[in-house]
Amino acid sequence: MRLLKKRKAQTEVLGVAIIVIMLVIGGVIMIRARLNKADETQLDSYEDPELAQSFLNVMMKTKTDINLIVQDIIQECYADRMDICRTGNTADCCDYAYLVMKNSLQETLGEWSKNYQLTVRKGGETKGKIQDISVNCDENSEQGQPGTYGIPFSPSTIIVTLRICKD
Amino acid sequence: MKTISKKNKKAQLQIMENVFVLIIIFIILIIAFVFAIGMQRSAQKDKLDELREIELIKKSQILNFFPELQCSDNNNLEPDCYDIYKIMSFKEKMEEDDAFLRYYKFLFGNIKITIHRYDPSPNTQNWFDPVLLFDNPKSEDLGIKIVRFPILLRNVIEEKDYFGVIEVGVYE
Known part of the structure; x- marks a missing residue:
């Protein structure tokens, strides 16, 4: 009888201890989840979709020191013109x-x-004539809306694609 | 007598047990309460940051509809393009005309607009001196939040477009 009562008391204390442990574990999980959550800010969701496209629109029309815009230089690259860009x-x-x-x-x-x-790719190219430029970003990375810019080059089109990847 | 004493001790032990359980529950509730207050404060701070960012977005949107600076062709504004001569003229007017300056202070609020030009050519590759177009800081310096966009800087006389960046900073 005495033994049974002792066991009952022990079981009660154990029950309280289990509840405390569960609360602590739950609290730790919630804190970790909160710290790891990387919310996309309002600024990111406004800035990033436009940034890639704006950047391409601007860069392709930029005049360089050889008096050609970047779009034309890319066309000359695919036309195998060597002389005009030699510096x-x-x-x-x-x-x-x-x-x-x-x-x-x-x-x-x-x-x-x-x-x-x-x-930079023309037609069905898997590897372009111009080397890819990449910083911590590839097709598998999480990214926003990519920017694309088409440069006419008969019979197909040269497509310049810019992806901005999330961290 | 012995039995009564034993029963008393037993009763005391049981009461102590209940008291301990209540104390533990009370401590757990206090911890949970403190934690909830902390979470609430953090959520309020996040909300405040979000409102500041929305304010920054609103101010930067002004530049998308700014014919005083943007390139135009037959009154059609070109997006992402700013006329170099309009920029210089605007800057001069800001410096000379107080009424002009007051109007734009009212329109823009406490912001700073800077225009940078960059030459990416492999043989030159340099940033030109930035042009501070507008600056209306607050009396207290609480920091500034900045958003940047690439732009074309057009010289209509030379018929050349240069690579540029427009920087809009909203004072906090």
Whole structure:
């Protein structure tokens, strides 16, 4: 009888201890979930969808020191024109276009701590003539709406795509 | 007598047990209450940050409909494009005309607009001196929230478009 009563008391205390442990575990899980939650801010959801497209629209029309806009330089790259873009730092128009786009991206999106990927493809190309530019971003990364810019180049179109990836 | 004493001790033990249970429950409730207050404060701070960001978005939207600076062709405004000569003229007017400055202070509020030009050509690759177009800070310095967009800077006389960045900062 005595033993039974002792066991009853022990069971009660154990019950309270289990409740306390469950509450503590629940609290820890809630705190961790709150800390890990990376909410997209209002600013991100406003800025990012426009940023990729605005960037491409601006960059493609930018005039460079060889008096050609970037869009035309990309066309010359696919037309295998070497001479007009040959400078101290560049061998051909593909090189030139790559460096212009890389510099622009580094000095803007790079400085603003954005991760990005830029690709230039014609028709069904899997690998473009101009090297891809990527910083912590690939097709599998979480990303916003990509920006695309079409450059006419008969018989197909050269598509420049800029993706801005989330952290 | 012995039995009565034993029963008393038993009763005391049971009461003590109940008291301990109540104390533990009370402590748990206090912890939960403190935690809930903390969460509430954090949620309020997040809401305040969100409102500030919405304010920043509203102010930056003004620049999307700003014919005083934007490139135009037959009165059609071009998005993401700013006319260099309009910018210089606007800046001069800001410095010379108080009524002009007062009007835009009323329109924009406490913001700062800066325009940067960058040459990405491989052989030059440099940033030009920024142009501070408008600055209306608050009397107290509580910080500034900035949003940036790439823009074209058009020289209509030379018929050239340059790479630029417009920076809008809203004072907090």
